[in-house]
Amino acid sequence: MSYQISVDRSAPHTVLGxxxxxxxxxxxxxxxxxxxxLYELAAVTGFSPAGPPSTTYRGEFRAGTSTEADFGLPVAPESIRAANEEVTVRRSEPEIFAHLTHRGDYHRIGDAYSALYEWIRGSQYQQAGPPTEVYLVAPDEALNPHDLLTEIRVPVVLAELVVRVSTPFAETVAVVREALAEQGFGVLTEIDVRATLRTKLGVDMEDYLILGACNPNLAHQALDIDRHIGQLLPCNVVVRTDDDVTVVEAVDPDQLLRADNQAALRPIAHDARDRLAAALSAVAKRATTQ
Structure with a gap:
């Protein structure tokens, strides 16, 4: 089976999880x-479904093993009548993802995953998160197996906007701050995700820091063109640990722009992307010389 693969940006929405x-x-x-x-929770708590359900797999699919999976259902937030401790409701953030659509039953869905991962390996992108299956036509809606329609999404970032280094987390954070400053970015916000989850939910995870970087000159130029662009500011840069390495990832400002954004914003977004890429390149070079 051949698949058509494309890269798109998701729109923010409310998810019951x-x-x-x-x-x-x-x-x-x-x-x-x-x-x-999931649908029982939606009914009990008064959420109205606003889109197809999905499953995000947090681990590898291997015979004889188990993995954690997040079941998600887009909902209309205004339909809330009640809530309880079982319900997880979040506002999804926009993200760039590569995707394809698989038609038919799930016995051959592995071929779709293989095609998508092979495409990513040969592209300018790198995987940036776990895969998600969106059930456009689910088993309870299909008259026969051929009617099943499943979209597979994999979050991606431009390869030039992600680096993996061997330096420890704290040292890498310091280097990232310096490299961003050299490209004219200041860090306006800082979210320690690990500390937040530990304090609020009692959940432990790996080191994970989100730095909100902003280049004042570029921000001023963009806001002069479109005041709504502030919704995309600042540019997030993530520093996190992954086993024995530290990963640094930056958002692609160009990919965040909608198709209907003014053309004058594109050169500014390209400039911001080039500066972020240069900062990450500097991080990688300094890690190899330390």
């Missing part, structure tokens, strides 16, 4: 049970 463990050898049963529980 539920995390469950999925046994790979019983994925069909566990996913079905998770979806049933």
């Amino acid at each position: 539920l995390r469950r463990t999925v046994r790979i050898d019983h994925a069909g049963d566990d996913i079905g049970a998770g979806m049933a529980a």
Whole structure:
């Protein structure tokens, strides 16, 4: 089966979420049970579904193993009548993702994943997060297996906007700040995700810091053209640990622009992207010389 693969930007929306463990050898049963529980939560709490459900897999799919999966349902926030501690409601952030659509049952869906990952490896992008299946036509809606329609999404970033270094997390954060400053960026916001989740939810995770970087000159130029562009400011730069390496990732300002944004914003977005790429390149070079 051939697939058409493209890269798009997701729109922010409100998501009702539920995390469950999925046994790979019983994925069909566990996913079905998770979806049933998700829709039951929506009914009990008064959320109105506003789009197709999805499953995001947090681990690898290997026979004989299990993985955590996040079941998600876009909902209309104004429909809320009640809530309880079981319900997770979040506002999704815009992200860039590569995607394709698989038609038919799930026995051959591995071919779709293989095609998507192969495309990413040969592209200018790198994977930036776990895959998500969006069930455009789910089993309870299909008259026969051929009618099933599943969109597979993989978050991506431009390869030039992600680096992996061997220097420790704290040292890397300091180097990132210096490299950003050299490109005219100041850090306006700082979110320690690990500390926040530990304090608010009692959940532990790896080091994960989000730096909100802003170049005042570029921001001024963009705001003079379109005051709404402030919704995309500042540019987020993530520093996180991944096993024994530290990963630095920057948002692509050009990809965040909508198709209907004024053409005059494009050169500013390109400039911001080039500066972020130069900063990350400097981080990689300094890591190799330390």
